[in-house]
Amino acid sequence: MDFGLDTEQCRIRSQIIDFAKEQLGHDVAEDDRAGRFSRKDWQKCADFGVLGWPVPAEFGGSGYSPLTTMIALEALGYGCCDNGLVFAVNNHLWGCVIYLLNHGTEDQKNRFLGPLCEGRLIGAHALSEPNTGSDVLSLETTAVRDGDDYVLNGTKWFISNGPVADLLVVFAKTGVAGRGQDQFSTFLVPCDLPGVAKTREFEKMGLRTTEMGAVEFTECRVPVANLLGVEGAGYPIFTSTIEWERAFMFANQVGAMERLLDTSIEHVMSRRQFGRRLGAFQAVAHKVADMKIRLELSRLILYRVGWLKTEGRMSLLDSTIAKIFVSESLVQTAMAAVEVHGARGYVSDAGIERELRDALGGPIYAGSSAVQRGILAELLGLDGGLSG
Ligand SMILES: Cc1cc2nc3c(=O)[nH]c(=O)nc-3n(C[C@H](O)[C@H](O)[C@H](O)COP(=O)(O)OP(=O)(O)OC[C@H]3O[C@@H](n4cnc5c(N)ncnc54)[C@H](O)[C@@H]3O)c2cc1C
Incomplete structure (x- = not known):
């Protein structure tokens, strides 16, 4: 097994991080307060190609493989601190575009995919x-x-x-x-x-x-x-497509976890109390170590789904595990980030409290954690599945 990114994936990743850091999320604090979607940043995403990453070039997209799309979304999540903007992109891609890609007729794809990739149509x-x-x-x-x-x-x-x-x-x-x-x-x-x-x-x-x-x-x-x-055919369409949504919609959360880890390391290495850096206290250092564990395991399970989808295989079990593990890990990491930042994490200036608020929806949307565990129980042949 090769766990490394290839040269092209490394190039794509670093270009996206640069784009997202430079171009996106500058007004996130005000937009968050107002509950406002940034059309300006949406259009920047469209112009950069984000809205067509998984769409074949013949329909106006970039034609990235599923694994490369996952790596690209992780990079977007790392570079863009506006998690809501990325969530809007995710809903567009995994709630709308993927349905057209997997189940649309040529006519439907020709009518809708071009404008969806260009950001002229917003999907939901x-x-x-x-x-x-x-x-x-x-x-x-x-x-x-x-x-x-x-x-x-x-x-x-x-x-x-x-x-x-x-x-x-x-x-x-x-x-x-x-x-x-x-x-x-x-x-x-x-x-x-x-x-x-x-x-x-x-x-x-x-x-x-x-x-x-x-x-x-x-x-x-x-x-x-x-x-x-x-x-x-609505139910089979839903269940086959939800495999994509439950994993790809959470790739950006791995990026967000890495961003929170970096911010937390920087903070605990610079802030001093009791004459020492915070990171010198084992109780603080262990919180940061746990952030790293969650990050790496989340990345592994998501890349596995990306790889399965690139191979054209089913991923129900892995997507279900990914959905539970990544969304719950981000909540724990955002909570730990608030804790290691103390009051600086709790007040709005640093945006850490916003990260926690943003994370809390993950275990609910795209099927709650309890429902995912019920699906897993059913896959394992247990009685305690969804129907109780
Ligand atoms: C941020 C966010 C974005 C969303 N975006 C969309 C969207 O774009 N489109 C869309 O259609 N929907 C969307 N939703 C809705 C989302 O899909 C639902 O919230 C989700 O399916 C859960 O349904 P519910 O909220 O009605 O909870 P309910 O189904 O009422 O469940 C309430 C609680 O009971 C638990 N529960 C229910 N059934 C079982 C069971 N069998 N076993 C164990 N526990 C159970 C649940 O886990 C949950 O904790 C979004 C939700 C959120 C939070």
Whole structure:
């Protein structure tokens, strides 16, 4: 096994870190306070190619392999201190673009991928509803076939990028037989269609520079040409694509962990108390050592998923482990960073408290830690899986 990056991956990594440090996140403190998405930085990401990293060149992207895409996202997470901006990019890529790449027709790819790569369209993923969270089969939004259209009715909640989105990947019930796995379908829904309304925005604790909202569909006619895959294939489309989301969406968190580690080392090596550097106290040094352990193990599990996907293989087990381990590790590392910085970590000046607020959503979105552990239990053949 070769764990090293090749020359091209090293070049890409260092270019991205330079770009992100120089160009992104300069207004993050104010944007975070205002709960404001930075269109300016979004466009810089688009111009740098970020929004098309995994997209083949023929559709306007960079054509990076899955492993190189993962390394690129890790570098973006390291260089860009605006975690919300990177989360917006992640929702666009892993909540929308990847669905088109893996399940779109040539016509759908030709219509949408170019503008998505260029940042002219912002993508979002619309699955959750007021009564549908972890239990995705309990969807209530309906899509009824009528001639060349499906007519959508229902409400989607907690949609990241929702207030600024142009294109939604929407899951809706097309069947009438309750909650079976063949009862729902996936649609590409442009937000300018009649019957699509962005009805509210959610104020939230962290990742405040990604805007989150609700979307309502009222007699919204979506052309059959916007159905992803075939009618009734929503669940297999969701489960095969979620393997990507659960790992790739967390690659930037490895970068964030490294950034927090660097900042913490710098601090404990310079701040002195009791006549010694903080890092000379074993209790402090061990916290920093644990940050390094979490960073390296998170990187290993993510690169393994990147490698599996580059080989065209399934990664359900590894993606599930990655989702749990990386998201929980970032929370622990951000917490430790606050602790070793003392009051300097707690007040807003250094941005460390923002890192902790940003980290706390990770174990909830893309399937909570408890749900991931339930999936793992089922994969291991245990009874204590999702259905209890
Ligand atoms: C920052 C953020 C961004 C998000 N972005 C999007 C988005 O873009 N699009 C979208 O569709 N949704 C989005 N969501 C919603 C997200 O997908 C849901 O929050 C998630 O699926 C959990 O659903 P819920 O919040 O309704 O919790 P619930 O399902 O109500 O669960 C509440 C608690 O019960 C636990 N629980 C539930 N079922 C089980 C079980 N079987 N076994 C053990 N424990 C269980 C959960 O782990 C959780 O702790 C986002 C959420 C957050 C926090």
